[in-house]
Amino acid sequence: MAMTALSLRGIRKRFGVTVALDGVDLDIAAGEVLAIVGENGAGKSTLLNVIARALEADEGEVTLGAAGVAYIRQELSLFPHLTVAENVLMGREPARFGVIDRRAMTARARALLDEFGRPEIDPNETVGRLSPASRQVVEICRALAADARVILMDEPTSSLERADVVRLFNSIRKLCARGIAVAYVSHFLEEIREIATRAVVLRDGRSVWTGRLEAIPDEALIRHMIGRPVETVFTAAEPRTPGDVVLAVASIANATFEVRGGEILGIAGLVGSGRTELLRAVFGLDAAGHGELTVRGERLEARRLSAFASIRRGLGYLSEDRRVEGLFPHLSIRENLAMTRLDRRDIGRWVERLRIKAADVEDPVGTLSGGNQQKVLLARLLHQGASILLLDEPTRGIDVGTKAEIYDLIRALAREGKAIVMVSSYLPELFGVCDRLAVMNRGRLSAARPIEAWTPDSVLEAAIGGRAAA
Amino acid sequence: MTVGTASMLRRVAPFAGLALVILVFAVLTGAPAQYLSMPNLRIVLAQTVIVAVGAVGMTMIIVSGGIDLSVGSTIALTSVATALALHRAWPPVIAILAAIALGGLVGMANGLVITTLRVVPFIATLGMLGVARGVAKWLAGEMTVAAPETWINELAVTFPSRAWLVVAPGVWIALILAVLASLGLQRTVFGRHVFAIGSNETAARACGIAVTRMKIAIYGLAGCAFGLAGVMQMSRLRQGDPTVAAGAELDIIAAVVIGGGSLSGGQGSILGAMIGALIMAFLRNGCQQVGWPNYIQEIIIGAIIVIAVALESRARARG
Numbered sequence: 001m002a003m004t005a006l007s008l009r010g011i012r013k014r015f016g017v018t019v020a021l022d023g024v025d026l027d028i029a030a031g032e033v034l035a036i037v038g039e040n041g042a043g044k045s046t047l048l049n050v051i052a053r054a055l056e057a058d059e060g061e062v063t064l065g066a067a068g069v070a071y072i073r074q075e076l077s078l079f080p081h082l083t084v085a086e087n088v089l090m091g092r093e094p095a096r097f098g099v100i101d102r103r104a105m106t107a108r109a110r111a112l113l114d115e116f117g118r119p120e121i122d123p124n125e126t127v128g129r130l131s132p133a134s135r136q137v138v139e140i141c142r143a144l145a146a147d148a149r150v151i152l153m154d155e156p157t158s159s160l161e162r163a164d165v166v167r168l169f170n171s172i173r174k175l176c177a178r179g180i181a182v183a184y185v186s187h188f189l190e191e192i193r194e195i196a197t198r199a200v201v202l203r204d205g206r207s208v209w210t211g212r213l214e215a216i217p218d219e220a221l222i223r224h225m226i227g228r229p230v231e232t233v234f235t236a237a238e239p240r241t242p243g244d245v246v247l248a249v250a251s252i253a254n255a256t257f258e259v260r261g262g263e264i265l266g267i268a269g270l271v272g273s274g275r276t277e278l279l280r281a282v283f284g285l286d287a288a289g290h291g292e293l294t295v296r297g298e299r300l301e302a303r304r305l306s307a308f309a310s311i312r313r314g315l316g317y318l319s320e321d322r323r324v325e326g327l328f329p330h331l332s333i334r335e336n337l338a339m340t341r342l343d344r345r346d347i348g349r350w351v352e353r354l355r356i357k358a359a360d361v362e363d364p365v366g367t368l369s370g371g372n373q374q375k376v377l378l379a380r381l382l383h384q385g386a387s388i389l390l391l392d393e394p395t396r397g398i399d400v401g402t403k404a405e406i407y408d409l410i411r412a413l414a415r416e417g418k419a420i421v422m423v424s425s426y427l428p429e430l431f432g433v434c435d436r437l438a439v440m441n442r443g444r445l446s447a448a449r450p451i452e453a454w455t456p457d458s459v460l461e462a463a464i465g466g467r468a469a470a
Numbered sequence: 471m472t473v474g475t476a477s478m479l480r481r482v483a484p485f486a487g488l489a490l491v492i493l494v495f496a497v498l499t500g501a502p503a504q505y506l507s508m509p510n511l512r513i514v515l516a517q518t519v520i521v522a523v524g525a526v527g528m529t530m531i532i533v534s535g536g537i538d539l540s541v542g543s544t545i546a547l548t549s550v551a552t553a554l555a556l557h558r559a560w561p562p563v564i565a566i567l568a569a570i571a572l573g574g575l576v577g578m579a580n581g582l583v584i585t586t587l588r589v590v591p592f593i594a595t596l597g598m599l600g601v602a603r604g605v606a607k608w609l610a611g612e613m614t615v616a617a618p619e620t621w622i623n624e625l626a627v628t629f630p631s632r633a634w635l636v637v638a639p640g641v642w643i644a645l646i647l648a649v650l651a652s653l654g655l656q657r658t659v660f661g662r663h664v665f666a667i668g669s670n671e672t673a674a675r676a677c678g679i680a681v682t683r684m685k686i687a688i689y690g691l692a693g694c695a696f697g698l699a700g701v702m703q704m705s706r707l708r709q710g711d712p713t714v715a716a717g718a719e720l721d722i723i724a725a726v727v728i729g730g731g732s733l734s735g736g737q738g739s740i741l742g743a744m745i746g747a748l749i750m751a752f753l754r755n756g757c758q759q760v761g762w763p764n765y766i767q768e769i770i771i772g773a774i775i776v777i778a779v780a781l782e783s784r785a786r787a788r789g
Binding site: 076077078080081082086089090093095098099100102204 | 657658659660662665666668669670672673674676677678681736737
């Protein structure tokens with residue numbers, strides 16, 4: 001093996017109660033592309049942040065060979081108002097007595113872009129006007145200008161067209177030819193096989209498999225990503241009899257599905273595949289262009305929906321981001337609970353039923369743990385009398401014990417006849433809780449099938465597949 | 471090509487606005503020759519000096535993503551300081567330098583509070599608005615401070631005694647300052663880093679830019695410009711007045727914004743801010759010439775600020 005550019009040993013990192021990284025080992029050789037794969041929440045982004053020194057590991061050793069690391073994460077590190085040349089050479093501008101040598105700056109940026117086979121990008125163009133693919137080239141050129149020897153890429157192709165993916169891969173090959181090591185995170189297995197020679201699989205913060213990609217078929221790779229036997233996490237569900245169709249969605253945000261009272265419909269898919277957008281459009285938070293919604297027989301045009309009217313029709317929406325879109329952290333538990341229905345009496349019964357652990361319902365909700373905050377938000381939906389619940393990642397960032405309570409609650413609500421649509425990135429909980437499942441892939445929702453008809457492999461394939469053909 | 475045209479349009483928009491204002495009032499006054507006469511232009515330019523000098527500093531701050539509400543108070547404080555210095559028979563040059571340095575100190579204090587105490591610029595400078603105004607009144611003993619006759623009084627006169635100057639020396643000073651600041655923002659590493667911080671502060675840090683030091687320097691330098699504006703204020707009134715320039719910050723911010731500055735940072739130009747200052751001065755003067763009452767001016771200027779920003783954000787939405 002060639003010279004090691006980067007090596008990690010026993011990296012551990014916790015955020016509060018959540019263990020993000022629980023012992024990661026990996027090595028990248030100079031001139032190599034190492035793919036890092038894993039389910040959502042397996043710890044990939046945390047790992048890249050540790051390598052880039054944006055986060056410090058609690059335990060473990062990061063050994064960098066010669067040099068600097070550049071982290072390329074979709075446009076986050078660009079200056080949209082400044083020119084390509086300024087972006088590429090930010091912090092290392094050619095200057096004399098503080099006065100920038102524009103000509104030299106343009107020439108250096110030009111040289112880097114030419115070398116990269118992208119001479120059509122004008123060094124004097126404003127970065128905010130470039131296409132996503134060109135912006136990525138600007139980021140790569142900056143990494144080169146900084147003489148980085150290790151480049152980290154987090155889902156670099158998710159906003160790219162296929163032609164741009166090919167160009168990006170050509171760029172990456174050029175980097176490797178110069179002896180630069182690339183750590184490449186992606187969900188798309190075909191792409192990984194195209195660009196990387198070796199892969200590390202992360203699961204629950206651990207590196208569970210490392211090896212050459214040609215030696216392992218997709219199915220085995222996916223099995224490593226999913227890992228644990230799914231059944232053991234969940235108790236068997238009591239049988240339920242679904243009632244009438246209460247919610248029917250017809251081609252809203254490329255999705256068509258129905259949910260019956262007493263039924264739990266799961267929606268799987270990658271982060272960014274459009275699941276959240278679908279729920280928001282159905283609830284009327286974001287305008288949908290076209291499509292139709294039928295709520296208990298009442299037909300509604302999708303573009304006329306509003307959250308206010310949806311709540312009155314008995315819909316309830318739980319956002320994936322409870323801090324930004326859910327909680328009013330300085331207000332009391334009572335006020336938070338009664339936010340959608342201004343009846344503040346009888347709050348105690350929800351605290352009891354959901355076992356919300358709080359000293360006093362008058363305490364600010366911000367003082368509760370994440371799990372109890374989530375329970376308050378679920379209680380809000382119950383308090384407002386919602387009978388159709390749209391839940392986006394209902395157990396995100398919650399400890400295992402509370403997760404189990406929330407699963408029990410969701411099933412109990414279904415037994416009471418409520419209809420539930422649940423978006424989740426965590427396959428075991430979809431298999432453990434849902435009656436039927438549909439998979440979102442780049443903005444398109446598959447047909448919903450009974451949960452028994454799916455396997456974790458087939459879900460992941462439905463979520464990832466089809467890109468090469470597109 | 472369309473993108474290029476759109477950006478061109480955005481760049482000339484402030485000029486077009488200025489031309490439109492001049493044209494409209496030339497017609498409305500019914501005496502275009504009078505409105506565009508040299509004496510009237512001198513009046514307008516002399517009136518613009520204080521806002522223009524202040525806007526030079528404010529442009530830097532706004533481009534970096536900040537804001538400074540303490541400008542009016544800083545102008546009052548430094549005008550009092552200039553008058554006090556002259557009163558104590560300091561040489562005029564030293565009095566001016568002292569006022570500029572005092573403005574710089576006020577600005578650095580703002581920068582320190584914003585960076586080290588992590589107070590948002592709006593609040594930090596709102597606090598300074600009160601503090602600087604109070605200190606000005608304290609130093610002045612709650613009265614105006616008479617300043618002995620020096621050449622400083624000549625800086626902001628409408629009709630300079632040396633005819634070859636054509637316009638007030640203050641106008642020339644403002645012009646030179648604007649050219650220097652514009653070159654500084656466009657051509658120097660410091661200037662581009664000001665834009666970088668306003669465009670994406672996190673990325674600026676990641677690129678090794680010393681953001682904290684930069685911000686203190688930006689507010690400090692802008693404070694120096696506000697100190698110079700205070701000198702001009704003293705020159706205009708021929709005395710130091712601790713109650714003067716209340717609300718000047720709003721005119722100055724308006725000038726920067728009308729000239730294309732964005733309060734979310736990363737955007738703005740000295741040239742634009744100068745045009746913005748001139749638009750407001752021509753408007754005020756025009757309203758007076760037409761004989762409209764003060765309140766009409768206020769309504770029109772208020773509306774223009776909103777229209778300018780609305781046009782700008784529409785242009786941006788279209789790309």
